[in-house]
Amino acid sequence: xxxxxxxxxxxxxxxxxxxxxxxxxxxxxxxxxxxxxxxxxxxxxxxxxxxxxxxxxxxxxxxxxxxxxxxxxxxxxxxxxxxxxxxxxxxxxxxxxxxxxxxxxxxxxxxxxxxxxxxxxxxxxxxxxxxxx
Amino acid sequence: xxxxxxxxxxxxxxxxxxxxxxxxxxxxxxxxxxxxxxxxxxxxxxxxxxxxxxxxxxxxxxxxxxxxxxxxxxxxxxxxxxxxxxxxxxxxxxxxxxxxxxxxxxxxxxxxxxxxxxxxxxxxxxxxxxxxx
Amino acid sequence: xxxxxxxxxxxxxxxxxxxxxxxxxxxxxxxxxxxxxxxxxxxxxxxxxxxxxxxxxxxxxxxxxxxxxxxxxxxxxxxxxxxxxxxxxxxxxxxxxxxxxxxxxxxxxxxxxxxxxxxxxxxxxxxxxxxxx
Amino acid sequence: xxxxxxxxxxxxxxxxxxxxxxxxxxxxxxxxxxxxxxxxxxxxxxxxxxxxxxxxxxxxxxxxxxxxxxxxxxxxxxxxxxxxxxxxxxxxxxxxxxxxxxxxxxxxxxxxxxxxxxxxxxxxxxxxxxxxx
Amino acid sequence: xxxxxxxxxxxxxxxxxxxxxxxxxxxxxxxxxxxxxxxxxxxxxxxxxxxxxxxxxxxxxxxxxxxxxxxxxxxxxxxxxxxxxxxxxxxxxxxxxxxxxxxxxxxxxxxxxxxxxxxxxxxxxxxxxxxxx
Amino acid sequence: xxxxxxxxxxxxxxxxxxxxxxxxxxxxxxxxxxxxxxxxxxxxxxxxxxxxxxxxxxxxxxxxxxxxxxxxxxxxxxxxxxxxxxxxxxxxxxxxxxxxxxxxxxxxxxxxxxxxxxxxxxxxxxxxxxxxx
Numbered sequence: 177x178x179x180x181x182x183x184x185x186x187x188x189x190x191x192x193x194x195x196x197x198x199x200x201x202x203x204x205x206x207x208x209x210x211x212x213x214x215x216x217x218x219x220x221x222x223x224x225x226x227x228x229x230x231x232x233x234x235x236x237x238x239x240x241x242x243x244x245x246x247x248x249x250x251x252x253x254x255x256x257x258x259x260x261x262x263x264x265x266x267x268x269x270x271x272x273x274x275x276x277x278x279x280x281x282x283x284x285x286x287x288x289x290x291x292x293x294x295x296x297x298x299x300x301x302x303x304x305x306x307x308x309x
Numbered sequence: 310x311x312x313x314x315x316x317x318x319x320x321x322x323x324x325x326x327x328x329x330x331x332x333x334x335x336x337x338x339x340x341x342x343x344x345x346x347x348x349x350x351x352x353x354x355x356x357x358x359x360x361x362x363x364x365x366x367x368x369x370x371x372x373x374x375x376x377x378x379x380x381x382x383x384x385x386x387x388x389x390x391x392x393x394x395x396x397x398x399x400x401x402x403x404x405x406x407x408x409x410x411x412x413x414x415x416x417x418x419x420x421x422x423x424x425x426x427x428x429x430x431x432x433x434x435x436x437x438x439x440x441x442x
Numbered sequence: 443x444x445x446x447x448x449x450x451x452x453x454x455x456x457x458x459x460x461x462x463x464x465x466x467x468x469x470x471x472x473x474x475x476x477x478x479x480x481x482x483x484x485x486x487x488x489x490x491x492x493x494x495x496x497x498x499x500x501x502x503x504x505x506x507x508x509x510x511x512x513x514x515x516x517x518x519x520x521x522x523x524x525x526x527x528x529x530x531x532x533x534x535x536x537x538x539x540x541x542x543x544x545x546x547x548x549x550x551x552x553x554x555x556x557x558x559x560x561x562x563x564x565x566x567x568x569x570x571x572x573x574x575x
Numbered sequence: 576x577x578x579x580x581x582x583x584x585x586x587x588x589x590x591x592x593x594x595x596x597x598x599x600x601x602x603x604x605x606x607x608x609x610x611x612x613x614x615x616x617x618x619x620x621x622x623x624x625x626x627x628x629x630x631x632x633x634x635x636x637x638x639x640x641x642x643x644x645x646x647x648x649x650x651x652x653x654x655x656x657x658x659x660x661x662x663x664x665x666x667x668x669x670x671x672x673x674x675x676x677x678x679x680x681x682x683x684x685x686x687x688x689x690x691x692x693x694x695x696x697x698x699x700x701x702x703x704x705x706x707x708x
Numbered sequence: 709x710x711x712x713x714x715x716x717x718x719x720x721x722x723x724x725x726x727x728x729x730x731x732x733x734x735x736x737x738x739x740x741x742x743x744x745x746x747x748x749x750x751x752x753x754x755x756x757x758x759x760x761x762x763x764x765x766x767x768x769x770x771x772x773x774x775x776x777x778x779x780x781x782x783x784x785x786x787x788x789x790x791x792x793x794x795x796x797x798x799x800x801x802x803x804x805x806x807x808x809x810x811x812x813x814x815x816x817x818x819x820x821x822x823x824x825x826x827x828x829x830x831x832x833x834x835x836x837x838x839x840x841x
Numbered sequence: 842x843x844x845x846x847x848x849x850x851x852x853x854x855x856x857x858x859x860x861x862x863x864x865x866x867x868x869x870x871x872x873x874x875x876x877x878x879x880x881x882x883x884x885x886x887x888x889x890x891x892x893x894x895x896x897x898x899x900x901x902x903x904x905x906x907x908x909x910x911x912x913x914x915x916x917x918x919x920x921x922x923x924x925x926x927x928x929x930x931x932x933x934x935x936x937x938x939x940x941x942x943x944x945x946x947x948x949x950x951x952x953x954x955x956x957x958x959x960x961x962x963x964x965x966x967x968x969x970x971x972x973x974x
Contacts, residue, residue: 177705182699187563189469189471206453219660222593261311262357296473301313303314304312316963332908337910338854377864379867394622430852432830449963489924489926490922522755523755525751527755565764588722588778589721599719603777604722604738642731645734645736697715697741789887
């Protein structure tokens with residue numbers, strides 16, 4: 177299996193609901209350094225997994241939807257805790273939708289699965305991985 | 310599959326038995342930077358893989374059993390080489406036992422597998438991963 | 443010159459005032475990974491720059507004053523932009539005050555200067571350094 | 576499953592053929608930081624996955640075949656784009672052949688699979704992983 | 709003293725002239741991960757060292773002059789070895805000229821010195837630092 | 842000022858004497874990742890700060906004197922605590938002596954100062970820097 181990974185980041189405010197979160201129930205924030213890993217079993221005719229320039233652009237665009245925002249104000253997340261693992265899944269779903277819509281180009285047709293990792297600090301990170309539809 | 314990773318470290322002395330180890334047969338030591346990755350297929354009602362504070366505490370407690378010690382003096386390791394890969398398995402088993410004993414809380418009931426990675430330098434590391442019982 | 447560095451982190455929300463900040467004028471947040479470097483020209487009788495355990499504890503305590511908070515709500519920062527470079531100076535001053543108060547112990551008497559670096563992402567950081575009074 | 580990883584690097588020139596590569600169609604170059612991960616289900620009698628000294632030596636020897644070279648001049652790569660993912664597979668195949676030839680020693684007999692990752696920058700990397708024959 | 713650092717990278721081919729370079733006399737290449745540190749003794753009215761967005765853009769523009777190129781073909785470098793330390797100075801001079809030309813904006817008027825670091829691998833880097841004219 | 846940095850590592854056992862060290866009074870160990878930074882105000886005729894291959898070799902040779910050893914057994918350190926900052930100075934002095942003896946070659950004649958940093962974990966490091974005689 178081949179894979180390619182591109183890295184970017186976004187910076188958000190949010191708060192959590194539930195005693196398990198302790199002081200993180202207060203409004204605070206995070207820098208999320210994001211790794212997007214794209215996988216396929218064989219390379220295409222150009223010898224690549226994906227057009228890495230397009231992959232970087234699509235990741236940047238999807239992160240821009242949240243960058244410099246308070247996630248508590250996002251209607252789509254109402255009633256949900258925007259934990260690192262939850263946001264990893266959100267980014268996964270958004271990138272998967274862009275791939276399904278053809279936005280990563282012809283190169284992306286052979287992609288089989290993705291892994292999205294969000295690093296919240298030098299000592300903690302979370303990920304979601306799964307097959308593409 | 311979702312995963313969450315927490316990082317900590319411990320510092321030990323030890324020596325190895327066997328010609329394959331060359332100069333590492335002498336008493337020496339290592340800093341092990343430890344990554345504990347916990348995995349489950351779905352998030353719980355709070356939107357988390359695990360109570361990350363509890364996971365960090367349990368990891369710290371298990372590493373404390375070895376931190377600032379000479380592993381050659383540990384009766385449990387008599388006759389064994391405490392290589393990086395061997396110690397990754399030891400940490401795996403100890404954390405798995407803590408999960409089985411309920412020490413990671415109700416959040417941990419859905420955990421499916423773990424990966425423990427021990428970084429011994431900027432150019433070498435070892436890991437053990439497997440399912441939880 | 444000798445130096446010792448300890449690393450920790452804190453997570454905050456804030457917003458900036460001024461057109462130069464663009465989208466960062468909105469409420470957002472950051473993880474700050476903090477490096478505290480302590481310097482002195484000679485080691486003490488124990489062979490150390492400082493009691494590294496105490497240095498780590500004092501840094502952790504000072505970061506706890508801001509961790510999981512919205513800096514826009516801090517009276518001390520009213521009318522100020524809590525940029526990365528500004529916060530580096532804030533941490534510098536707070537640690538310097540703790541040293542002056544003797545909280546780093548007898549070992550700290552020979553300290554000459556500090557450098558505080560705040561990493562806001564994998565591609566941007568800021569620092570403040572200067573002599574101790 | 577156990578794994579051990581060793582890291583090294585090599586520095587090459589090359590160019591790509593195809594409009595998808597944009598400015599990378601020009602002759603340029605890269606530093607590839609290489610991670611070689613070797614996996615096996617059980618440790619051997621010495622308590623190791625592999626003789627890590629031998630693994631490091633074999634990796635260094637295989638990278639030396641390309642280090643400080645222009646990949647456009649390598650007959651073996653004629654008509655191929657030496658992308659990061661392509662080169663990950665090349666290193667995989669070369670290391671796998673060395674294992675098959677017994678060059679990693681008796682310790683390597685239990686190896687089941689490899690993963691080779693090439694980091695081309697702090698924001699992009701590619702990998703190939705698969706079973707050993 | 710305050711400082712702000714931004715990071716980017718560029719990828720080039722080149723060769724060196726002189727027996728001291730050994731195999732690096734052959735045409736090869738490198739990824740240079742670049743850190744640009746900008747320093748000033750006091751913050752401006754906005755609480756910043758520099759407009760970090762502008763600093764990132766100017767760095768990117770200057771690196772674009774060399775990105776995906778063979779430095780052996782650059783007339784400006786004829787008869788010179790484009791070593792990592794030499795290129796650090798080249799980037800320093802180009803960014804300093806942009807600052808002198810006012811391209812970093814009013815915020816940059818208080819800048820006192822720069823440091824440019826080029827990382828050529830995980831085990832080697834070089835830098836040039838000095839005052840601004 | 843120009844600088845070049847090379848990185849290597851060594852692994853040792855030791856113990857500390859003094860209540861300030863707490864559990865580190867027990868026999869334990871560390872991996873030290875070592876950065877050797879060499880500085881000079883101008884490049885030589887080849888465009889380098891130093892022959893980086895020679896610098897790497899000399900660093901490796903000096904670390905080999907301690908690698909895979911128990912520092913408590915070294916006569917030269919009797920009655921001293923081999924703390925990270927102390928060892929940074931030891932490595933500094935040994936490399937400086939090698940430079941004075943001409944072992945870094947003609948390229949090293951212009952070297953003005955060194956900085957030696959020992960990373961003992963992902964959250965702690967120490968350094969010694971100073972002029973060359």
